[in-house]
Amino acid sequence: xxxxxxxxxxxxxxxxxxxxxxxxxxxxxxxxxxxxxxxxxxxxxxxxxxxxxxxxxxxxxxxxxxxxxxxxxxxxxxxxxxxxxxxxxxxxxxxxxxxxxxxxxxxxxxxxxxxxxxxxxxxxxxxxxxxxxxxxxxxxxxxxxxxxxxxxxxxxxxxxxxxxxxxxxxxxxxxxxxxxxxxxxxxxxxxxxxxxxxxxxxxxxxxxxxxxxxxxxxxxxxxxxxxxxxxxxxxxxxxxxxxxxxxxxxxxxxxxxxxxxxxxxxxxxxxxxxxxxxxxxxxx
Amino acid sequence: xxxxxxxxxxxxxxxxxxxxxxxxxxxxxxxxxxxxxxxxxxxxxxxxxxxxxxxxxxxxxxxxxxxxxxxxxxxxxxxxxxxxxxxxxxxxxxxxxxxxxxxxxxxxxxxxxxxxxxxxxxxxxxxxxxxxxxxxxxxxxxxxxxxxxxxxxxxxxxxxxxxxxxxxxxxxxxxxxxxxxxxxxxxxxxxxxxxxxxxxxxxxxxxxxxxxxxxxxxxxxxxxxxxxxxxxxxxxxxxxxxxxxxxxxxxxxxxxxxxxxxxxxxxxxxxxxxxxxxxxxxxxxxxxxxx
Amino acid sequence: xxxxxxxxxxxxxxxxxxxxxxxxxxxxxxxxxxxxxxxxxxxxxxxxxxxxxxxxxxxxxxxxxxxxxxxxxxxxxxxxxxxxxxxxxxxxxxxxxxxxxxxxxxxxxxxxxxxxxxxxxxxxxxxxxxxxxxxxxxxxxxxxxxxxxxxxxxxxxxxxxxxxxxxxxxxxxxxxxxxxxxxxxxxxxxxxxxxxxxxxxxxxxxxxxxxxxxxxxxxxxxxxxxxxxxxxxxxxxxxxxxxxxxxxxxxxxxxxxxxxxxxxxxxxxxxxxxxxxxxxxxxxxxx
Numbered sequence: 001x002x003x004x005x006x007x008x009x010x011x012x013x014x015x016x017x018x019x020x021x022x023x024x025x026x027x028x029x030x031x032x033x034x035x036x037x038x039x040x041x042x043x044x045x046x047x048x049x050x051x052x053x054x055x056x057x058x059x060x061x062x063x064x065x066x067x068x069x070x071x072x073x074x075x076x077x078x079x080x081x082x083x084x085x086x087x088x089x090x091x092x093x094x095x096x097x098x099x100x101x102x103x104x105x106x107x108x109x110x111x112x113x114x115x116x117x118x119x120x121x122x123x124x125x126x127x128x129x130x131x132x133x134x135x136x137x138x139x140x141x142x143x144x145x146x147x148x149x150x151x152x153x154x155x156x157x158x159x160x161x162x163x164x165x166x167x168x169x170x171x172x173x174x175x176x177x178x179x180x181x182x183x184x185x186x187x188x189x190x191x192x193x194x195x196x197x198x199x200x201x202x203x204x205x206x207x208x209x210x211x212x213x214x215x216x217x218x219x220x221x222x223x224x225x226x227x228x229x230x231x232x233x234x235x236x237x238x239x240x241x242x243x244x245x246x247x248x249x250x251x252x253x254x255x256x257x258x259x260x261x262x263x264x265x266x267x268x269x270x271x272x273x274x275x276x277x278x279x280x281x282x283x284x
Numbered sequence: 285x286x287x288x289x290x291x292x293x294x295x296x297x298x299x300x301x302x303x304x305x306x307x308x309x310x311x312x313x314x315x316x317x318x319x320x321x322x323x324x325x326x327x328x329x330x331x332x333x334x335x336x337x338x339x340x341x342x343x344x345x346x347x348x349x350x351x352x353x354x355x356x357x358x359x360x361x362x363x364x365x366x367x368x369x370x371x372x373x374x375x376x377x378x379x380x381x382x383x384x385x386x387x388x389x390x391x392x393x394x395x396x397x398x399x400x401x402x403x404x405x406x407x408x409x410x411x412x413x414x415x416x417x418x419x420x421x422x423x424x425x426x427x428x429x430x431x432x433x434x435x436x437x438x439x440x441x442x443x444x445x446x447x448x449x450x451x452x453x454x455x456x457x458x459x460x461x462x463x464x465x466x467x468x469x470x471x472x473x474x475x476x477x478x479x480x481x482x483x484x485x486x487x488x489x490x491x492x493x494x495x496x497x498x499x500x501x502x503x504x505x506x507x508x509x510x511x512x513x514x515x516x517x518x519x520x521x522x523x524x525x526x527x528x529x530x531x532x533x534x535x536x537x538x539x540x541x542x543x544x545x546x547x548x549x550x551x552x553x554x555x556x557x558x559x560x561x562x563x564x565x566x567x568x569x570x571x572x573x574x575x
Numbered sequence: 576x577x578x579x580x581x582x583x584x585x586x587x588x589x590x591x592x593x594x595x596x597x598x599x600x601x602x603x604x605x606x607x608x609x610x611x612x613x614x615x616x617x618x619x620x621x622x623x624x625x626x627x628x629x630x631x632x633x634x635x636x637x638x639x640x641x642x643x644x645x646x647x648x649x650x651x652x653x654x655x656x657x658x659x660x661x662x663x664x665x666x667x668x669x670x671x672x673x674x675x676x677x678x679x680x681x682x683x684x685x686x687x688x689x690x691x692x693x694x695x696x697x698x699x700x701x702x703x704x705x706x707x708x709x710x711x712x713x714x715x716x717x718x719x720x721x722x723x724x725x726x727x728x729x730x731x732x733x734x735x736x737x738x739x740x741x742x743x744x745x746x747x748x749x750x751x752x753x754x755x756x757x758x759x760x761x762x763x764x765x766x767x768x769x770x771x772x773x774x775x776x777x778x779x780x781x782x783x784x785x786x787x788x789x790x791x792x793x794x795x796x797x798x799x800x801x802x803x804x805x806x807x808x809x810x811x812x813x814x815x816x817x818x819x820x821x822x823x824x825x826x827x828x829x830x831x832x833x834x835x836x837x838x839x840x841x842x843x844x845x846x847x848x849x850x851x852x853x854x855x856x857x858x859x860x861x862x
Contacts, residue, residue: 004688010470011384017376018391021444022398024437028405028413035416087311095308104312107319113553114322115498117525118546121532122322125329125539150318183301211406213501214525218532238408238501245415245505260412264405271404386665457702461764463663464698465715465771466691475714476704 032261039254048258054224056244056252063259065224069234070263072141072227073216074209077148082202084149085156090190093164094182105161112154120218123147128219135231139221142230147215152205159201163194196277203274207267213238237263330547333540339548343511346535347527352545354513358428358521359497361514362507365432366439366496371489373436374443381444382451383459383469383477403441407501410438414506428514428521431507438502439492446488450481483563490560494553500525524549611636611775611805612657617671618832619652621664625832626652629671632824632838634775639797639806641816641841644826644856649833650809653826654777657807658694659687675775692719695768696777700784701760703752703767708744711752711763712770719771734770738762738796758789762796776800778808782815794819813857817845825853 039061043051051062088108092101124139127146132138167190175185191198221233222243235243241256248256341351377395385392414434424430454477462472478485500523508520509530522530528545531538612634619627627649634640642650652661659680661667672679680690703711712731721727731748735741740762744755752763761781768776778797782790798819800806810816816823820841825848827836837844837853848854 004468004686006468006470010468010473011380014376014380014384017373018380018395021373021377021440022395024440025398025402025405027417028402028409028437031413031416031421032409035412083307084311084315087308088315091308091312095305104316107316110554111315111319113494113498113557115500115525115528115546115549115553117498117500117528117532118326118550119322121528121539121542121546122325124532126321126325150322153315181297181301183304184297186304187300207404211408213406213408214529218529238406241408241412242501242504245412257412257416260409264409267406268401268404271401275400455702457698457700458704460660460663461698461702461704464658464660464691464696465718465767466688467715467718468688471714471718475706475710480705 032257032264036254036257036261039251039258042251048255048262054240056248056255059251061251061255061258063237063255063262065226066235066237066240066259067262068226069141069220070210070236070238073144073148073220073234073236074206076141076145076230077152077209078202078206080145080149081153081156081205082198085153085201085205086160086191086198088153088157089160089164090186092161094186094190108154108157111150112158116151116212116215117218119147119151120215123215123219131231135229137221137233139219139233140231141220141227141234144216144220144234144236145230147219148209148212151212151215152209155205155208156198156201159204160194160198163197163201164190167193200274200277203270203277207270207274210270211238211263211267213242217242326543326546326550329540329543330545333544334547338544342513343527343541346538347511347531347541348535348537349541352524352527352541352548354511355522355524355527355545356548358507358514359524361428361517361521362432362435362503362523363493363496365429365517366435367489367493369433370436370440370443370492374440374492375447375485377440377444378447378451379473382448383473399441399444402437403445407438407499410434410502411505413437414502419506424518426506426508426510426520427518428507429517431503431521431523432517434502434506435496435499438499439496442495443488443492446491447481447485450484450488451477453484454480483566487560487564490556490563494556494560497523497549497553497556498525499523500529504529608638609636610634611676612807613672613674614653614656615672615674617653617656617669617673619649619656619661619670620668622666628829628832628834630833630835632835634805634807635822636805637802638821639801639808639819640822640824641820642807642809642824642826643811643813643816644833644836645828646811647833648826648828650826651779652833654696654779654807654809656681657775657777658691658696659685660691660696662687688719692771693773694775694777695771695773697761697764697768697779697781699780701757701764703755703760703763705751705753707749708752708755708763709748711767715767715771730770734766737769737799738766739792740766756789758785758792761785761789761793765793765796773804775805775807778806780809780811783811813845813859817841825850825856827852827856 043061048061048063051060053060053062054065088104092104095101096104123143123146128138128143131140131143175189180188216236217239220236220239222235222239223233224235224240225232227234237259241259244252245256338351339356340353342354343352344350381392381395385395411434414430414437418424418430418433419426424433458476458480459472462476503523503526507523507526509522509526510520511522511527512519514521524545528542528549531542531545610633614630614632614634617627617630618625630649630653642653644650655661655664656669656673657680661669669681673681675690675693678685704714706714709731712734713727716727716730721730732741732745735744740759743759744750744763752760755763761784765776765781781797782793785793794815797806797808801819801821808816808820822838823841823844824838825836825844826833828834837848837850839849844853845857848857
């Protein structure tokens with residue numbers, strides 16, 4: 001076979017593979033839609049936010065408590081993780097010389113690598129009993145948020161770190177030449193200059209928090225209710241899917257696919273916002 | 285008067301600086317101590333159960349006693365299926381993106397976009413999809429095959445993106461040199477470009493393995509719970525992360541085994557990640573010496 | 576077009592034509608002025624920006640032709656057209672014709688890989704593959720269908736002897752090509768081009784990335800290729816062009832696109848340039 005014919009054949013194979021790889025996304029969307037269609041067609045989309053509660057056996061599928069739980073745990077986790085993550089990045093960029101900064105970096109990379117199921121295990125055996133001492137039952141919105149915060153902290157820290165590292169060092173020198181203190185440089189120059197990237201990191205982290213299943217499932221108590229306090233047990237959208245898929249059939253199963261579809265839409269919207277503000281997925 | 289105002293504002297700035305320092309330091313202490321606590325807790329509770337027997341015996345009384353041998357085997361099998369499918373597919377797509385698609389071209393843009401979207405899909409949604417498509421629609425049931433294929437879809441974007449960037453770091457001189465010798469792209473890839481990018485490709489593969497091994501949500505409804513020794517790929521098999529989940533949530537008194545399994549899982553992940561970064565660093569060094 | 580009267584060249588230059596073609600007397604003894612490549616009205620652009628405009632010249636069989644001129648005047652672009660390496664550059668458009676032994680190499684039916692076997696290329700920066708020395712030479716051969724072990728070995732040895740590398744590397748043919756010195760790497764790249772037994776060798780500043788000593792070795796090597804191969808060499812080193820080339824083409828940038836100003840026997844181009852730009856350039860006043 002001549003070299004050009006070989007290349008033409010190679011290209012056909014590669015195009016086939018790439019087509020298959022891109023088809024995965026299309027298949028996922030198609031199957032989510034197909035599986036959720038029966039229940040959407042029967043009840044309409046409004047049903048999922050207006051029905052009288054989540055009673056699958058009676059055919060009422062109100063997702064609002066789960067949506068609220070997901071939003072609340074994620075928002076709280078972001079509120080906790082953002083200052084910590086940004087502080088960690090500032091520390092390794094501006095304060096820690098050499099080995100200490102590298103060490104913190106490795107701690108954060110390792111933290112990013114801890115499987116969520118292990119964080120859930122630790123949360124359930126360590127954090128939940130501590131919360132239980134304050135207010136029973138321990139498994140709660142607060143526990144879920146704490147574990148989630150630990151999970152998404154690396155995302156925020158690493159994106160901020162990358163953004164700070166990409167600042168031209170002339171900034172620092174110029175500012176130092178003006179007699180500004182290190183703290184003034186951080187507050188007045190470094191943070192404003194990296195605002196967009198930090199925001200993108202927070203958006204990516206929110207997407208991860210909303211999509212996370214195991215860690216929240218294991219520590220949040222999984223009671224379907226609108227949370228009234230931090231110590232109330234809640235069930236997130238993801239936990240609901242994981243808990244009920246095992247035995248769900250018919251409309252019940254379809255409504256779980258509806259929640260999966262809703263979850264995907266929200267998460268992808270957040271990722272799109274992150275991409276717009278210049279964030280990049282850090283495969284750490 | 286004037287000097288007093290200057291003194292006051294200088295004082296305020298010093299106070300602000302001091303506060304910021306303290307806050308940053310406090311945050312770092314919180315992060316590292318929490319991490320240390322987490323790690324020590326797992327090692328402390330997990331280590332005393334780990335031994336040769338734990339790794340080689342079957343679980344007894346729902347995993348409270350005995351070992352994790354079938355679970356390790358099922359994990360390896362699921363990973364093998366996932367990689368056997370995703371690695372060739374991923375490499376081929378990466379080659380198409382880095383070697384054949386024009387920068388800014390339309391096909392490359394759409395494929396890249398679909399991969400970035402896929403990378404953002406939550407893992408539980410992969411689980412839903414895997415259940416609907418592989419288990420039900422293709423009739424594979426709760427099986428190692430279903431779980432592996434689901435994970436293959438999940439790690440595909442990571443594999444493709446890392447392989448693509450690995451291939452892009454190969455100096456263009458070699459592409460031009462090969463073309464000028466009338467060598468087909470296929471041979472240039474096989475003989476020069478892929479070997480040159482190999483460490484980066486393997487590093488990406490390791491990253492994918494790490495992600496797949498840590499995954500739980502996508503497996504519960506695809507590969508299932510059964511903790512028997514799997515006899516074929518169509519048997520249900522319990523991955524190690526699912527095992528940890530089940531011991532924690534569904535087995536009273538399963539904590540000790542859960543901790544031991546978590547320690548095994550983390551040790552494996554650290555091993556894999558260490559290998560990945562070592563390989564990635566080596567690529568970088570080789571590139572420097574080559575130029 | 577190729578052979579014009581002695582006086583006409585000058586008139587064309589004064590008329591402000593894009594280029595002049597000088598009278599081509601017979602070349603040095605080894606070199607019969609027989610056209611092998613005819614470039615006819617060649618224009619080239621990258622993404623709509625012209626890089627080379629309306630270039631016509633002949634390249635003679637067995638001779639060394641030097642392309643000289645300031646940076647960015649399209650010399651390397653012209654070189655890449657001759658083996659269609661321009662195909663690999665996104666957004667690159669080529670107009671006009673390049674006839675190799677009477678056949679247009681840019682027509683659609685041409686087997687590009689076979690063309691590149693006939694027209695070898697040496698790059699500015701030595702680019703041996705990250706393989707062993709032997710594999711660097713065997714891989715292109717196998718690609719073009721030569722697989723017999725004894726023939727492979729014979730061809731490898733012959734090409735290494737040709738570039739004077741055989742004695743230096745014969746004991747470590749399976750060693751890494753990248754462990755060779757820069758000059759050795761460049762000679763290996765020449766051997767790699769020669770091993771395919773091409774007719775034409777394109778060289779893009781082959782000595783500019785080398786130290787003076789290695790550069791001299793490679794230059795001597797190019798000299799020895801005269802007669803056996805047609806060599807087209809881009810060089811910024813005017814002394815080198817003068818020492819080794821039979822013919823020289825001088826390019827200049829007009830309206831941001833490279834144009835051919837003067838093409839002549841090398842000696843004449845340097846000693847009796849007919850265009851004032853050429854005269855200034857070879858005297859080192861401009862560019």
